[in-house]
Amino acid sequence: MPFAVVTDSTAYLPEGFADRHAVRIVPLFVHIDDREGRDGIDIGPAELAVALKERRTVTTSRPSPAEFAAIYRELLAEGASGVLSVHLSSELSGTWESARLAAEEVGPDRVRVVDSRTTAMGLGFAALRAAAVAAEGGDGAQVEAAAVEAAGATKSFLIVETLEYLRRGGRIGAAAALLGTALAVKPILHVVDGQIVPLEKVRTTSRALSRLVDLAVEAAGDQPVELAVHHLAAPDRAAELANRLDERIPRSSGCVVSELGAVIGAHTGPGVLSVVVCPGKL
Structure with a gap:
């Protein structure tokens, strides 16, 4: 298997893009009043818009390091030569920090973590560029460089x-x-x-x-x-x-x-x- 690429749900890739380009999505969490759900899976845009217009309490939270570590181990066990995990800006969320802690646990020689310094399709394009290089047989340094370059130019x-x-x-x-x-x-x-x-x-x-x-x-x-x-x-x-x-x-x-x-x-x-x-x- 080529290098695996992981990103988070704030990339907001259009429907089908993640599967088509073999990008693994880790969802963040959304809290509406006392209810918690996964971004884009349990709670989508329509429900969110209604909640905001009704002035209900809406907050968000990052995935835990354990959740990232489990996905990294799964991808490596399936035969990936390594993992690139690229995430929304650390200025906007603690998601990158969770991914970094998980990479240290699994093995920084096997998992590379990138702070994209952006979000939405700024992050999405970075993940897609990295996945394209991985599909062509690029090594970890090349896959990481593709993500960093795309995010920085966006x-x-x-x-x-x-x-x-x-x-x-x-x-x-x-x-x-x-x-x-x-x-x-x-x-x-x-x-x-x-x-x-x-x-x-x-x-x-x-x-x-x-x-x-x-x-x-x-x-x-x-x-x-x-x-x-x-x-x-x-x-x-x-x-x-x-x-x-x-x-x-x-x-x-x-x-x-x-x-x-x-x-x-x-x-x-x-x-x-x-x-x-x-x-x-x-």
Whole structure:
């Protein structure tokens, strides 16, 4: 077996991508009031959006080191030559730390762990690139390098209906300065060195949508790219955004659309739209 690739549920790979590319997904956990469920398995985007709109208590938690260790051992027992485990930014979650502790237990010579310093398809593209190199027979160093390079080159931009959810979860850092702005102002944020930080402010959702497209076009330049659009409870606007990106960025292989699951959605809220641009091709 080639090197095995593991990531977590916040990669939000489109349906079927994980199986097609032999990427193992470890779910994070979501808590709605007193109920706990696995991200994307027990609790999906629709249930999350309803819970947030009803102002129920929504929190998230990471997998334990023991859960990661069990998966690493399973993959190695099945014949994998090693494991690459790539996860959402350690600035946003303790998931990477759990994976690192598990790797130490199983054997750091057999399990490599990468902090992607991003999330959603920024993480997803990194895992897919690593899996492609693994499928071609790449060794551990090559598989890890593919993930690190893809994650480092990826640009992620997002607009949210409100910063309240990010503020509650402590995930906005410097973006807290934007709280209290006029309701007509839509903050555009981006992921920088593992954190979600403000980029600029735009008036009206329509202008914010156009600005997302412009930012993606600038990030793509004239090079081949992979594109993804994420949303939560905003499928029509996500489809419109994807169509506009396809028109403006001809050197992409097509824009994939994926709804954010409960973990990231809990911190961005319904109505979020995000664009992820990853240079190169799978």
